[in-house]
Amino acid sequence: MKEKKVKEKEEKEEKGSWVTYRPEIKIVDCSVRDGGLMNDHKFEDNFVKKVYDTCVSAGVDYMELGYKADKKIFSPAQYGKWKFCDETDIRKVIGENKTSLKLCAMADAERTNYHTDILPKSKSVLDCIRVATYISQIPTAIDMIKDAHDKGYETTLNLMAISVVQDRELGDALEALAKTPVGTIYIVDSFGALYSEQIRDLTLKYLKAIEGTGKQVGIHAHNNQQLAYANTIEAIVSGANRVDATINGIGRGAGNCALELIIGFLKNPKFQIRPVLERVQETFLPLRHQIEWGYSIPYMVTGQLNLHPRSAIKMRASDKPDDYVSFYDQMIEEE
Amino acid sequence: MKEKKVKEKEEKEEKGSWVTYRPEIKIVDCSVRDGGLMNDHKFEDNFVKKVYDTCVSAGVDYMELGYKADKKIFSPAQYGKWKFCDETDIRKVIGENKTSLKLCAMADAERTNYHTDILPKSKSVLDCIRVATYISQIPTAIDMIKDAHDKGYETTLNLMAISVVQDRELGDALEALAKTPVGTIYIVDSFGALYSEQIRDLTLKYLKAIEGTGKQVGIHAHNNQQLAYANTIEAIVSGANRVDATINGIGRGAGNCALELIIGFLKNPKFQIRPVLERVQETFLPLRHQIEWGYSIPYMVTGQLNLHPRSAIKMRASDKPDDYVSFYDQMIEEE
Numbered sequence: 001m002k003e004k005k006v007k008e009k010e011e012k013e014e015k016g017s018w019v020t021y022r023p024e025i026k027i028v029d030c031s032v033r034d035g036g037l038m039n040d041h042k043f044e045d046n047f048v049k050k051v052y053d054t055c056v057s058a059g060v061d062y063m064e065l066g067y068k069a070d071k072k073i074f075s076p077a078q079y080g081k082w083k084f085c086d087e088t089d090i091r092k093v094i095g096e097n098k099t100s101l102k103l104c105a106m107a108d109a110e111r112t113n114y115h116t117d118i119l120p121k122s123k124s125v126l127d128c129i130r131v132a133t134y135i136s137q138i139p140t141a142i143d144m145i146k147d148a149h150d151k152g153y154e155t156t157l158n159l160m161a162i163s164v165v166q167d168r169e170l171g172d173a174l175e176a177l178a179k180t181p182v183g184t185i186y187i188v189d190s191f192g193a194l195y196s197e198q199i200r201d202l203t204l205k206y207l208k209a210i211e212g213t214g215k216q217v218g219i220h221a222h223n224n225q226q227l228a229y230a231n232t233i234e235a236i237v238s239g240a241n242r243v244d245a246t247i248n249g250i251g252r253g254a255g256n257c258a259l260e261l262i263i264g265f266l267k268n269p270k271f272q273i274r275p276v277l278e279r280v281q282e283t284f285l286p287l288r289h290q291i292e293w294g295y296s297i298p299y300m301v302t303g304q305l306n307l308h309p310r311s312a313i314k315m316r317a318s319d320k321p322d323d324y325v326s327f328y329d330q331m332i333e334e335e
Numbered sequence: 336m337k338e339k340k341v342k343e344k345e346e347k348e349e350k351g352s353w354v355t356y357r358p359e360i361k362i363v364d365c366s367v368r369d370g371g372l373m374n375d376h377k378f379e380d381n382f383v384k385k386v387y388d389t390c391v392s393a394g395v396d397y398m399e400l401g402y403k404a405d406k407k408i409f410s411p412a413q414y415g416k417w418k419f420c421d422e423t424d425i426r427k428v429i430g431e432n433k434t435s436l437k438l439c440a441m442a443d444a445e446r447t448n449y450h451t452d453i454l455p456k457s458k459s460v461l462d463c464i465r466v467a468t469y470i471s472q473i474p475t476a477i478d479m480i481k482d483a484h485d486k487g488y489e490t491t492l493n494l495m496a497i498s499v500v501q502d503r504e505l506g507d508a509l510e511a512l513a514k515t516p517v518g519t520i521y522i523v524d525s526f527g528a529l530y531s532e533q534i535r536d537l538t539l540k541y542l543k544a545i546e547g548t549g550k551q552v553g554i555h556a557h558n559n560q561q562l563a564y565a566n567t568i569e570a571i572v573s574g575a576n577r578v579d580a581t582i583n584g585i586g587r588g589a590g591n592c593a594l595e596l597i598i599g600f601l602k603n604p605k606f607q608i609r610p611v612l613e614r615v616q617e618t619f620l621p622l623r624h625q626i627e628w629g630y631s632i633p634y635m636v637t638g639q640l641n642l643h644p645r646s647a648i649k650m651r652a653s654d655k656p657d658d659y660v661s662f663y664d665q666m667i668e669e670e
Contacts (some may be wrong), residue, residue: 007449193601195568196531203593225596226558233530260632261560264639265530280632281659291441297595304599322620326614 021267024241026061029259032082033064033106034251038291041066042080045093050283051247057269057275058263062128064104066184070113084117094125102127102154107144109137121152122142127174129209130295132188135165136310138173142180151182151320156218158186158240162202163193184216184242185209187235191250192224192303196234203238218242221257223249224303226295228257233265247276248284253309254299292316298326301331336553356602359551359576363398363596367417368399369586373626376401377415380428385584385618391434392610397463399439400425405448419452423458426487429460431443435488437462442479444472449479456487463489467523470500473508477515491553491577493521497537498528498641509544518552519577522570527559527589527634528641531569536572553577556592558584559638561630563592568600576637582611583619588644589634606641632659636666 031051032043048065054062066082074083079087085105097103103120103126107114118129133141141157147157157167157177165173177185187202194202199219206217219235219242220226220258232243249258259282263273301324311334315327365388368377383400401417416424420440432438438461442449453464464483468476469583476492483490492512494500494542500508510518522537529537534554542554554570554577556563567578584593595615598606633647636659646669650662 099531119343197572198566206465223561226593227560229561230531237532260635264560264635274660277632277636277663279593281657285657297612300595300599302610322616324616325609328609330614 004070014307015189019300022236022241023268025236025266025268026242027259027262027266027271028062028064028104029055029060029246029316030064030220030244030256031246031250031259033066033104034246034256035291035293036066036273038080038251040079041082044219047283048082048093050093050279052101052248054275054279056101058259058272059268059270060101060259062102062104064106064130066105066196068105068107068112068114068117068129070111070117072113073111073160087119090125097125097297099291104128104130104156106130106132106158107148108185109133109141109144110145114147118148118151118153119231126155128183130158130186130193131182132158132160135169135173138176142176145180145182155182156184156186157182158169158188158218160188162187163198170205172308172332174206177213178210178213182215184296186218186220186242186244187240189222189231191308192222192305193306194221194231195227196231199234200238201233203235203240207239209218212334216241216257218244220244222251222303222309223254223256223295224309226300226312228255229261229308230266232257232262236265248280250284250287250293253293253313255293255305298327301328303329305330337612339604340629347630348416351396357571357576358603360571361577361599362503362597362606363397363399363439363553363577364390364593365555365579365591366581366585366594368401368439369419369581369591370477370626371401371415371630372587373585373628375414375418376564379416381473382618383428385614387436389582389610389614391436393594393603393607394603395594397437397438397439399441399465400461401440403442403449403452403464405446405449405452408446412633420461425460427642432460439463439465439491441465441467441493442483444468444476444479446461447479449482453483453486453488454637461488463518464489465491465493465521466517467493467495468507469495470504473511474553476644477511480515480517480528490517491519491551492517493522493523495523496525496643497522498526500632505540506544507539513545513548513550515552519553521577521579522575523555524557524566526641527557527563528644529566529639530562531566532550534569534575538570538575551576553579555579557586557638557644558589558591558630560636560642561635563590564596567592567597571600583615585619585622585628588628588648589638591631602666628629633662636663640666642666 019119032048066085068085069083105126107129110113131141131144145155215242217241219232221231245259245262246256247259249255263271297316302312365385401420402416403420440461442464464474466479480490552575554567554575556566580594580597581591582594584590595611598608633650637644637647
């Protein structure tokens with residue numbers, strides 16, 4: 001049924017008849033969470049409030065504020081408040097959140113004291129817990145999903161670094177995840193390494209694994225090869241209904257799928273691009289003088305080589321941020 | 336046969352087995368021609384020579400130098416030499432071109448004195464004439480194709496602004512073009528407005544029109560919506576074999592598909608990325624301080640609205656280059 005619907009939509013789109021939309025498609029703004037990876041989550045309350053107001057005005061469905069990191073592993077002296085998303089800190093900015101925008105926090109497998117730090121839903125303004133996991137941490141992640149679900153939250157499972165996960169392991173993981181109460185299972189292209197055919201293949205594989213469960217497939221793409229937006233569209237056309245984006249593509253390294261681009265693509269009239277453009281102009285453009293994000297050659301190189309961007313991030317922060325050839329030689333050598 | 340081959344390749348790619356390549360795929364570097372739109376084609380000889388050397392080292396198949404513009408329409412006092420590509424000016428930089436790199440010039444329909452200004456191939460180091468045309472100029476363009484072919488050149492027909500061409504007109508044009516001696520017919524997304532499904536649909540339509548003629552389909556994409564590279568890949572996967580790119584994506588407005596990205600994608604071992612990275616680092620990065628190109632919000636807006644980028648170019652050159660919201664309001668109003 002779902003596939004038929006997608007196929008029909010695809011056929012319509014190919015004919016240029018862009019007059020329908022899938023109301024099931026929901027946007028998650030990750031500006032504060034993914035952007036926070038660049039400044040140790042030290043965004044000021046005022047900035048978070050502006051992003052929140054923009055999401056509400058733009059008709060975005062979810063906003064992710066940061067992590068629920070374990071303070072025994074990550075020191076609050078070193079990291080900003082959005083690394084921990086304490087309930088009092090959230091409410092200080094957002095109050096009781098009497099809007100239709102749902103709020104999320106990310107919980108990393110093995111780096112979250114989830115039994116204690118994730119409150120029962122009745123005591124939190126958060127609506128959704130997004131469990132981020134590597135393939136090897138799936139058993140822990142599944143326990144975290146159950147915990148959050150039992151506490152009353154919507155949940156997503158964000159399977160990171162998918163471009164280095166082997167097919168058989170992925171099959172096993174999806175089979176296990178399909179039996180959990182998780183609401184959405186995400187394709188996370190952490191290295192920005194995937195091409196559209198691979199995104200399509202993965203989306204269809206995920207969809208098949210969750211068939212009949214009522215779960216959704218999500219996409220979180222990175223822009224190392226200028227494909228974050230293109231791959232997000234590809235996932236949508238293939239049937240993904242949960243879409244991560246960030247204002248002006250903010251995010252670690254090459255950044256993410258830009259919210260303004262994806263809103264331009266989706267035809268649901270509830271989404272408004274103008275508030276996003278205003279936020280880019282007034283807040284994100286000045287921010288670019290303080291922190292760097294977006295496509296550049298070193299991130300392209302790690303993306304093409306299917307490597308974590310950490311070497312590129314280090315190189316961009318060094319005293320030779322534009323020595324592309326030496327960086328390339330070094331990366332090839334390391335391979 | 337072609338489609339079967341593409342399908343097989345696609346299937347292989349989906350499985351991650353990137354061990355084969357299509358030797359038919361040829362790259363055209365348009366850095367000097369498309370980049371010249373930003374400085375009235377006033378690049379210095381030294382710059383052109385560097386791009387030429389890079390193309391040779393990188394294994395690029397064709398390099399486009401500029402236009403063969405009519406000097407009665409465009410004054411040589413106002414435009415640089417690469418607007419006209421006089422034989423003596425080309426030879427001054429490139430000599431007899433004793434390399435495997437083929438040289439191209441673009442000839443605009445109705446703006447080229449082609450009978451006179453395009454020399455017989457025996458008197459020119461140029462190898463290929465690329466005729467650029469709007470749909471309404473097709474009869475002139477066909478005469479130009481015949482003229483260049485009779486003079487001994489390879490030819491391409493670059494059908495511009497394809498995102499506003501009606502289906503029936505396109506069908507008629509392709510039918511007429513299939514009967515000409517043109518070697519390659521291009522999809523040119525001048526406005527950077529097309530999504531991948533539309534690129535796929537167009538590529539298949541072009542391929543069908545030229546079936547059995549031995550002609551090729553080409554793709555020239557713009558980056559208004561960060562889709563230049565993604566759409567170029569989509570065209571390749573759908574069967575296009577001629578691919579336009581520019582170093583570091585240089586080009587008018589949002590620019591083009593970056594050569595370094597497409598070389599990273601293609602698996603033909605004759606293509607080398609390292610010389611391109613070196614050129615970006617040493618020449619194009621400093622050039623960015625003099626002329627602006629690449630993705631920015633105004634170009635995104637015109638791309639989303641399927642409009643020529645001229646308003647965005649004007650706005651970026653104004654004293655309020657970052658007033659995105661006013662620009663958006665104005666563009667919506669004009670619609």
